Amino acid sequence: MDLQLSVDRGSPVPLYFQLSQQLESAIERGRLAPGSLLGNEIDLAGRLGLSRPTVRQAIQSLVDKGLLVRRRGIGTQVVHSQVKRPMELSSLYDDLEAAGQRPATQVLRQDVEEATAEVAAALAVPEGTEVLLVERLRLAHGEPMAHMRNHLPADLISPKAAELETTGLYRLLRGAGVTLHSARQTVGARVADAAEAQLLAEDEGAPLLTMQRTTYDDTGRAVEYGSHLYRASRYSFDFQLLVRP
């Protein structure tokens, strides 16, 4: 197994990160075959001129991603199956863009309102607090995909309609210095009523996927509550789970 592994000590990139990236790309390119053993940590450290803890840190990050499996007494193996990304906190805009679907957005509404009981509870603010409401229609290839209603604390961002039409909400939040940390989601289904059907170019009674999501920043503050409708004929949630050890 003659992988060309090497680290650059002059680089500001941490050594363990350089190594984990090289291993990850070797796995992705198939240079490290599924099921193959990685070779023991001590040798690897010696060959690279690194200490064992540093090598372990690199390997551990790939184990956490699900690309490698360690077995005591055996060694470290490349997982057989192609693990794709675990479910990420991504916006529909990013998802569509990544799929090459050239998303478009129509901003239907953008107002500052007083929080209803539902929104206040989700954002953990007093009822009646001013919140920004953004209502959008997401299109792909000119076809409606989803209707999205988002509520945000009014002091976070004040996006222009043009910004909302050319980028995702999460990108705007990150640009405003918000560090997204976690989200709580509920995915369900229901059938379209007449108004929803017309908005999404479906028939009344068509199946819709519903998703409610509250997103928190790293201080634990709720920064967004979304309540969305997706056309089930055009969209499904697709994701990977890792079993926590």
Added chain:
Amino acid sequence: MDLQLSVDRGSPVPLYFQLSQQLESAIERGRLAPGSLLGNEIDLAGRLGLSRPTVRQAIQSLVDKGLLVRRRGIGTQVVHSQVKRPMELSSLYDDLEAAGQRPATQVLRQDVEEATAEVAAALAVPEGTEVLLVERLRLAHGEPMAHMRNHLPADLISPKAAELETTGLYRLLRGAGVTLHSARQTVGARVADAAEAQLLAEDEGAPLLTMQRTTYDDTGRAVEYGSHLYRASRYSFDFQLLVRP
């Protein structure tokens, strides 16, 4: 912040794990308030008689769980929001049991069959390979919740119907020595046809959640492919996501 932290060096439980458990329970009991600083790692190590890397390992595991946030130059803080469990690879049986719903199962069918193209592709076996097909109806409080069709390689387990009625499939797999590792899922929606409606005690045209899942063990072998239908009026998927740093 006078937490009674201590480690038992005689215990076979790793020191970092003892510490992370004590910190986690302190956070859950509210003894470590959200937003409070944890105190620096060097002091903590000194007070416990541990080395700094060991303390860091304990803290890191809680950061990975989303309970703590580190900020360079600032310190380590308890996250404000109550983070619940991230989405787990759990069976509906376990989910219902955890919710106190006393699940029940009707085994509708249990056969060894030849894999269809769909199943063969999902399990990565040749078409026509013998696979175990299990078809079940999951009930809670006597009401149908979901219709579940699972396909498994025929050589893994041969469960008795009684076992299938009193436990989840994943528990049976774990009991057979299978280490579950990851799963790929797709969640969608559609409306019930006449047969599905009757089976699930819904009306024709009622909304259903669909879920297809392929589960892999730690060698990357596909050990289960499931194709399930949930009554949207009774069930939704509820989960937490962490943003990968």
Added chain:
DNA sequence: CAGTGGTCTAGACCACTGA
């Protein structure tokens, strides 16, 4: 038995934050 990963130590220097 030899070889593997799992855990742990006691230091070191750096980068970033806030006062």
Added chain:
DNA sequence: CAGTGGTCTAGACCACTGC
């Protein structure tokens, strides 16, 4: 500036695996 987490080293011993 002092204090924090981020990274890194060079060892050590243990637990588990397979031969």
